[in-house]
Amino acid sequence: MPLKACFCMATVTVQKERTPEREVAQNKVCIVLSKGSLDMVYPAFMIGNTAATMGSEVHIFFTFWGLSVLNKKKVGSLKISPVGNPGMPMPNILGMIPGMTRVATWMLKGKMKKIKMPSIPEMIATSKDLGVHLHACSTTMSMDIIGFPKEELIPEAEDIIGAATFLQLSQGATTLFI
Amino acid sequence: MSAVANRKMVDSRGSFCPGPITDLFKAYRAANIGDEIEVWATDPAAKSDITAWAARSGNEIVEATQEKDYLRIVVKILKKGR
Numbered sequence: 001m002p003l004k005a006c007f008c009m010a011t012v013t014v015q016k017e018r019t020p021e022r023e024v025a026q027n028k029v030c031i032v033l034s035k036g037s038l039d040m041v042y043p044a045f046m047i048g049n050t051a052a053t054m055g056s057e058v059h060i061f062f063t064f065w066g067l068s069v070l071n072k073k074k075v076g077s078l079k080i081s082p083v084g085n086p087g088m089p090m091p092n093i094l095g096m097i098p099g100m101t102r103v104a105t106w107m108l109k110g111k112m113k114k115i116k117m118p119s120i121p122e123m124i125a126t127s128k129d130l131g132v133h134l135h136a137c138s139t140t141m142s143m144d145i146i147g148f149p150k151e152e153l154i155p156e157a158e159d160i161i162g163a164a165t166f167l168q169l170s171q172g173a174t175t176l177f178i
Numbered sequence: 179m180s181a182v183a184n185r186k187m188v189d190s191r192g193s194f195c196p197g198p199i200t201d202l203f204k205a206y207r208a209a210n211i212g213d214e215i216e217v218w219a220t221d222p223a224a225k226s227d228i229t230a231w232a233a234r235s236g237n238e239i240v241e242a243t244q245e246k247d248y249l250r251i252v253v254k255i256l257k258k259g260r
Binding site: 046116 | 235
């Protein structure tokens with residue numbers, strides 16, 4: 001017993017010493033979401049929510065078109081654009097025909113429903129339940145067309161912050177830009 | 179000898195990533211150390227995802243069986259985080 005046991009114990013000790021360092025480095029995930037189309041919003045919540053279940057502190061910073069997600073009036077009707085999206089199963093030029101965005105969105109939503117994918121509002125509710133922090137970008141809030149009054153923020157939005165606050169939050173974190 | 183572990187069932191069949199993980203996590207929050215959570219999943223990513231989740235959260239996979247049309251995977255709760 002002695003030799004083998006000692007060897008094992010030594011190995012275990014080395015691993016234990018390394019673990020805390022790794023945990024600190026991996027324990028925070030920050031996502032900048034700058035787009036409001038479904039193919040951008042879903043991955044942000046899929047990765048963010050999963051990271052939260054794995055024990056990470058998660059922050060999502062909604063800026064530019066990503067801010068629509070935090071808008072009460074828009075969150076339920078996010079779309080996918082067939083224009084500039086070569087992965088769509090149709091010639092790209094057809095995407096410019098009026099109404100095609102609606103058709104593409106309807107098709108995508110149908111496919112997602114078939115595999116029982118949760119809606120974006122459901123993903124938001126789950127994220128809140130998991131403790132994910134949702135931040136609105138202050139500059140975008142004040143912009144014409146994309147921006148909107150504070151009263152239209154969904155209740156799940158935590159605060160309105162700027163770049164410096166986000167950089168402070170994301171220090172040492174794994175940061176993704178979508 | 180300890181008693182048979184308290185086992186909780188999570189039926190996540192039909193849901194895709196990250197469905198099985200969020201379902202597992204909800205059961206994990208309600209579980210105690212020493213409990214076991216048995217997840218049923220059809221998502222092809224479920225096995226590797228749950229294994230990664232367990233490695234990260236400090237819990238252990240005690241069984242992973244591919245049944246005819248779903249995966250049965252048992253996680254033993256060794257550590258509770260938040």
